[in-house]
Amino acid sequence: MKTDELIELLVQDTPVRLNLDHALMHAATAATLIAAILFFAVIGLRADFGTAIETGRFLFKFVITGSLSLTGGMVMFRIGRPGVPVRLTALGLTVPALLMSAAAIFELLVMPSETWVTRMIGRNSSLCLTIIPFLSVGPLACFLYALRSAAPTRPAVAGAVAGLVAAGIAATFYAANCDDDSPLFVMLWYPIAISIVAGTGALLGHRLLRW
Numbered sequence: 001m002k003t004d005e006l007i008e009l010l011v012q013d014t015p016v017r018l019n020l021d022h023a024l025m026h027a028a029t030a031a032t033l034i035a036a037i038l039f040f041a042v043i044g045l046r047a048d049f050g051t052a053i054e055t056g057r058f059l060f061k062f063v064i065t066g067s068l069s070l071t072g073g074m075v076m077f078r079i080g081r082p083g084v085p086v087r088l089t090a091l092g093l094t095v096p097a098l099l100m101s102a103a104a105i106f107e108l109l110v111m112p113s114e115t116w117v118t119r120m121i122g123r124n125s126s127l128c129l130t131i132i133p134f135l136s137v138g139p140l141a142c143f144l145y146a147l148r149s150a151a152p153t154r155p156a157v158a159g160a161v162a163g164l165v166a167a168g169i170a171a172t173f174y175a176a177n178c179d180d181d182s183p184l185f186v187m188l189w190y191p192i193a194i195s196i197v198a199g200t201g202a203l204l205g206h207r208l209l210r211w
Contacts, residue, residue, distance in 0.1 A: 065175055068168035074089050076165055119182035121188075122189065131174045132170045161198075
């Protein structure tokens with residue numbers, strides 16, 4: 001291939017990348033707004049929010065969910081581009097898992113063993129498994145719509161990543177309502193709810209994001 005032909009191909013390819021970035025940025029903004037509107041209109045903050053915000057366990061839930069949204073978003077911005085390496089960026093998805101595991105281990109060390117099961121089961125497991133997927137519907141739709149302007153080589157994986165990001169946003173809002181602050185509860189029920197959304201995203205991505 002001649003140099004001028006290569007330059008022409010790069011120039012032609014640049015608007016596609018920029019359009020994808022813009023589409024995903026707009027999708028992220030819309031996703032957050034939709035989740036926020038639904039949360040405050042239908043669910044709302046927990047009754048003792050003002051007191052809970054002063055505790056480390058409560059705040060750490062947002063560290064975990066926020067890191068999932070951030071690292072998942074970094075992968076999503078790359079996965080729609082054929083030939084762009086994703087593996088190194090995808091390693092960032094281990095960060096929320098490591099944070100959650102470290103918090104759970106700390107909880108096991110400082111709390112009496114007879115309380116472990118109670119803390120893990122919690123009081124709001126059914127709400128967690130309902131609200132997170134509910135708040136994820138709008139964000140997932142936004143991300144899948146944006147990714148349709150991309151060209152992911154593995155549509156199901158791209159859809160699953162979109163589901164992770166959508167669920168991360170939803171879980172961040174849900175954490176402000178959930179009064180189960182134990183890392184043991186978060187380690188058990190949040191990943192189950194997030195997996196439901198990621199699995200749904202994979203199924204939809206396989207159908208909607210194919211070339």
